[in-house]
Amino acid sequence: MAQLIDGKQISNEIKDELKAEVEALNRQGKEICLAVVQVGQDPASCVYVNNKKRACAYIGIRSEAYELSETVEEEELLALVEKLNQDGHVNGILVQLPLPAHIDEDKVIRAISPDKDVDGFHPVSVGKLWIGEPGFLSCTPAGIIQLLKRSGISIDGKECVIVGRSNIVGKPMAALLLREHATVTVAHSHTRDLKEITKRADILIVAMGKRRFIGADYVKDGAVVIDVGMHRDENGRLCGDVAFDQVSEKASAITPVPGGVGPMTIAMLMNNCVETMR
């Protein structure tokens, strides 16, 4: 049976470290403020936004919520972002995704000042990541690096396979693993012989958005398996892209869903908020 990589516990460790750091900043009279912008009331987004606000409260970061109607004009959202860019009290700006179809998501992301881009989605942050300059790191991939390091799993020289090529997970994950000196393969929906490729992985990171798709036959004996997926199964329980029961028999270490990658994303968002003051 594989070692369970406990994202809940590791994220709590990180949040406690950040809380101590913020307390020290507060003693110097420095406060951190995160603006959280939500458009509409998508149920999943509401859960994520509430978790982010709760993490802020725990760590000692002030969060300001901006709730806009589902039908808000793109122009009005862009004007709010610009106002927050100019507001000296606001250190970080987070616009919860996805946005309604009538709003151009890329345009909104580009409107956020790169100095306040705590999601790490702005092209300036992405560019810095790829050339190895310090900057805001995309939260989920940065959280996965922390999960591996804090579980004592070395990355240097390892064969890493990522399944999924999104801007939020797959692509920045590749950049971060390269930075850690891994050999990186990114597989995606057009990849031929996926199984042959995933079976090469010492570290397999799955972010494909298909419920329990990766079975034991996709995994090398003793591999480390990181599951970024989040779905409801036929009984309404949360599950990932990996068939946990069978893969955990073959892997050496594996993240559960829930309690694996999910909590790390928020911990790294908090880290990016503190980073605005470092």
Ligand code: GUN
């Ligand atoms: N929607 C799903 N994940 C994320 C995230 O990490 N940040 C934002 N802003 N929206 C999301």
